[in-house]
Amino acid sequence: PLLIPRAVNLQRIGPAPLAELLVQLKDLPDIDLLADIDRQPWLEVRVRLDEPQPDLRNQIEAALENKAVRLVRIAAEYAGKGGRDEDGNQDLIEL
Numbered sequence: 001p002l003l004i005p006r007a008v009n010l011q012r013i014g015p016a017p018l019a020e021l022l023v024q025l026k027d028l029p030d031i032d033l034l035a036d037i038d039r040q041p042w043l044e045v046r047v048r049l050d051e052p053q054p055d056l057r058n059q060i061e062a063a064l065e066n067k068a069v070r071l072v073r074i075a076a077e078y079a080g081k082g083g084r085d086e087d088g089n090q091d092l093i094e095l
Contacts, residue, residue: 008039011069014046015077018059021047025063032068043069048077 013024025045045060053059057074064071 006038009041010044010072011041012044012046014075015048016046017048018053018056021045022059022063025060025067028064028067028069030068031066035068037070040068040070042072044073044075045071046075046077048079050079052076052078 014021016024031040043064047056047060049056053076056076060074061071
């Protein structure tokens with residue numbers, strides 16, 4: 001038999017601060033034990049941090065325990081205080 005790949009949704013959450021993000025993750029639907037695991041949506045989590053969090057992955061995975069999503073990526077965005085103008089653009093000379 002020729003197997004045909006199925007389309008699976010990609011769900012994105014964030015960017016948001018870690019505390020707010022963990023609440024959003026806990027609000028995701030629980031696993032339906034009768035549903036096909038391969039049909040669960042993929043999840044990309046984008047978190048906004050002030051400083052590195054060594055246990056970031058553990059916190060996110062704990063919040064996703066028994067949830068009906070499959071974690072694909074964790075993207076951390078750090079709050080910068082560098083040489084950028086009001087629009088967030090760097091001048092060419094700074095590059």
